[in-house]
Amino acid sequence: MSREAENVLLLLVGIATAMITVGGAYTRYVKPAMLPWLIVTAVVIIGLALISIGMDIRRGSAADHDHDGHSQHGSVAWMLILPVVVLIFVTPPALRPQAAAPKVTAVSTDVLRRPFPALPAGRAPEVSIPDVMTRAAQDTAGTLDDRLITVIGFTLPQQGGVDLGRVVLICCAADAQLARVHLGGSMAAELSSYPEQTWLKVEGTVALRTADGDSTSIPTLEVASATRIAAPANVYA
Amino acid sequence: MYGVVALKSTGETRSPAMPLVVLAIVGFALLGGTLRAAVYDSAALSTAGTVFSGVFVQALPFLALGVLLSALIAVFVTTDRLSRWLPRRPGAAVLTAAVSGAALPGCECGSVPVARRLYGEGALGAAALTFMLAAPAINPVVVVSTVVAFPGEPRMVLARVGASLLTAVVMGLAWSRWGRSDWITRRLPRAHAGEGSRWRIFVEAARHDFIQAASYLVIGAAAAAALNVIVPDWVIEKLAGQLLLGVLVMALLAVVLALCSEADAFVAASLTMVPLVPRLVFLVVGPAIDVKLFAMQSGLFGRAFASRFAPATFVVATAAATIVGLLVIGGGG
Numbered sequence: 001m002s003r004e005a006e007n008v009l010l011l012l013v014g015i016a017t018a019m020i021t022v023g024g025a026y027t028r029y030v031k032p033a034m035l036p037w038l039i040v041t042a043v044v045i046i047g048l049a050l051i052s053i054g055m056d057i058r059r060g061s062a063a064d065h066d067h068d069g070h071s072q073h074g075s076v077a078w079m080l081i082l083p084v085v086v087l088i089f090v091t092p093p094a095l096r097p098q099a100a101a102p103k104v105t106a107v108s109t110d111v112l113r114r115p116f117p118a119l120p121a122g123r124a125p126e127v128s129i130p131d132v133m134t135r136a137a138q139d140t141a142g143t144l145d146d147r148l149i150t151v152i153g154f155t156l157p158q159q160g161g162v163d164l165g166r167v168v169l170i171c172c173a174a175d176a177q178l179a180r181v182h183l184g185g186s187m188a189a190e191l192s193s194y195p196e197q198t199w200l201k202v203e204g205t206v207a208l209r210t211a212d213g214d215s216t217s218i219p220t221l222e223v224a225s226a227t228r229i230a231a232p233a234n235v236y237a
Numbered sequence: 238m239y240g241v242v243a244l245k246s247t248g249e250t251r252s253p254a255m256p257l258v259v260l261a262i263v264g265f266a267l268l269g270g271t272l273r274a275a276v277y278d279s280a281a282l283s284t285a286g287t288v289f290s291g292v293f294v295q296a297l298p299f300l301a302l303g304v305l306l307s308a309l310i311a312v313f314v315t316t317d318r319l320s321r322w323l324p325r326r327p328g329a330a331v332l333t334a335a336v337s338g339a340a341l342p343g344c345e346c347g348s349v350p351v352a353r354r355l356y357g358e359g360a361l362g363a364a365a366l367t368f369m370l371a372a373p374a375i376n377p378v379v380v381v382s383t384v385v386a387f388p389g390e391p392r393m394v395l396a397r398v399g400a401s402l403l404t405a406v407v408m409g410l411a412w413s414r415w416g417r418s419d420w421i422t423r424r425l426p427r428a429h430a431g432e433g434s435r436w437r438i439f440v441e442a443a444r445h446d447f448i449q450a451a452s453y454l455v456i457g458a459a460a461a462a463a464l465n466v467i468v469p470d471w472v473i474e475k476l477a478g479q480l481l482l483g484v485l486v487m488a489l490l491a492v493v494l495a496l497c498s499e500a501d502a503f504v505a506a507s508l509t510m511v512p513l514v515p516r517l518v519f520l521v522v523g524p525a526i527d528v529k530l531f532a533m534q535s536g537l538f539g540r541a542f543a544s545r546f547a548p549a550t551f552v553v554a555t556a557a558a559t560i561v562g563l564l565v566i567g568g569g570g
Contacts (some may be wrong), residue, residue: 005254006448012262013451017297020290029291037298044301045447052444055437076536077448079455081261083293089269090276092286099284170503173291174465175496 001077007053009080014045016087025087027234028094030172094235097156097197100167100176115141124148124203128237129166130179136206136219144206151204151221152232154197156180162192164202164221166237179237181206185222194228202226281466289462292529295497296346296454303347304447307354311425311442312435316357327360331409334364335402338371344497345373345524346454346533350446353425353537358418366416367409370550373498373524374401383520386502392565393513397502400521400561404554411549420546422539423449446537453536457529461495464528468493483515488555491523498524514562521558526550 020026021038030038086092116139119125127135127149135144153164165180183191184207191200207220265272276282323330341348352369356362373379375398387393426445496504501523505516526547535543 001254005258007444008255008258010444010448017294020294026294028287029294034295034298038294041298041301044305045297048440048443048447051440055440076452076456079452080448081258082455082459083290084262085265085272086286086290087294089265090273090286092290093277093283095284095287096280098280099287171497171499172295173287174295174461174494175504 001075003056006077007049009077011049012084013080014042014049016084017045018042020087025091031169032234095167095173095176097165097167097178100178113138113140116143119143119147124150126150129153129181130168130237132181132219133179145208148203148205151202154199155194157192157196162188169236180218182218182220183223184220187223187226191226199229199231200226201229285462285466288465289458292458292461292495299344299347300450303350304443307350307446308439308443310354312439320361323364327363327413330360330364331367331406334367335371335405338368339375341372342376342378344499345530348372349533349537350450363409363413366412367405370408370525371402371405379498382499383502386506396517396561396565397520400558403557404521404525407553408550420541422541423537449536450533453532454529457495457532460528464493480512483511484518484559487515487519488522491519492527495527495529496523513566517562518555518558522554525554
């Protein structure tokens, strides 16, 4: 592959990075906290490509007669077209719950049992599903007891009931896991008739249970009210 | 195509690559909608696409950091200067390199181009390879994330650092004894005498290393995505329960998943059905060798190198982690 073609691919990889970063699609693949790093990366790659192109032009169509007009990379640089196509033209969707590892399980040792910080003030503060799961399993301060909370997730119909789930990213889409709570109470039957993966904002209280340190058991949320909502911008928890 | 390319293109053969790139991009732009629909309609394809994007996008910032660093090395660190800093004896040089691995915070993808730049004959080569294996496993970011992922299990952190250092040192010493520089078929472009400033050398080195490493990162990410879709979860759950089988399964899983070393501790922590020793193996093997690292090593060092070094690393890392794990954590955990 010629130097010019490599430079163009380099530029395109940089542009692809910039596009998913500015457009927000990057939250489908990595954690939102990566934003500043992705901006810097896009600037570095685009800058590197532009400077290389500029240098080659200044040397006067160097690609044709220069000793390294043909690059050292052989044809493997063609591989760079794959992320360009995937990120710019396809932009794969966020993971479906079926693609995430079936269970979220924090470490289940008694060492983890500790008093958790109080929930934010307000009538029904929003708590993420993984947070609900860890608090239900490990909190010795009982911050969830008799407390109305708001939980956002999608429906996962189960045999004889319905769960509210959220895909959790630890680092990137390669390590996604599924966090879930059971929905209980008189409204649960109605919610279980919703199609799978309906996004809901649910208010309710977590059914009382001793914090047994075992986060593999799934807590139950007694539903007080539920509203259908559009999928949030960052679908992962 | 490989190694020192001595193509004397004296202006006559204008490479067709450029029009091809333009043509490909225009083609994909036109086909974009169809392609997109095909991927979105298939559960397997969209999962593979998302996992590919996840691995690639996550690795990119670390790769950029590693490449900038390796370009700085190309400008400021000559092989002579480096040999003067390092202890003369291979053993001492390898130990120094292993411990200095703690100074490069980041993921494993960044350390491959850095190690390639540092590589030199003799003790320097062994030291560079030791550094490559040690840096992604024992740097502060990785240690902290392991502490956070395994609260109440300080032995896990200790064992991870110990086994990773052991792997790096053993591989470094093995290289200084049996390694042969002629396995390294990929040569770095040399700065030509009298040509250009430091700035030019910097840009050339960064450009070369980025294109080379990123191209192989694409291959590795694609392999990880394909395996992620093909290997079903139940295989892991069924097999990982027993200690010996578990060790092997977790070692292979580390290779297949190609996770970032800053995140693998959280994944290992979540695999609660697996005993601690196999999970330690997962944490030691992953940063040392996985599909994406194998691809990147073949790209930057050469296929003859990677096809020998990678399997050896796999065996040494698995053995080191198992032994250290049994000693520090014990078989019951």
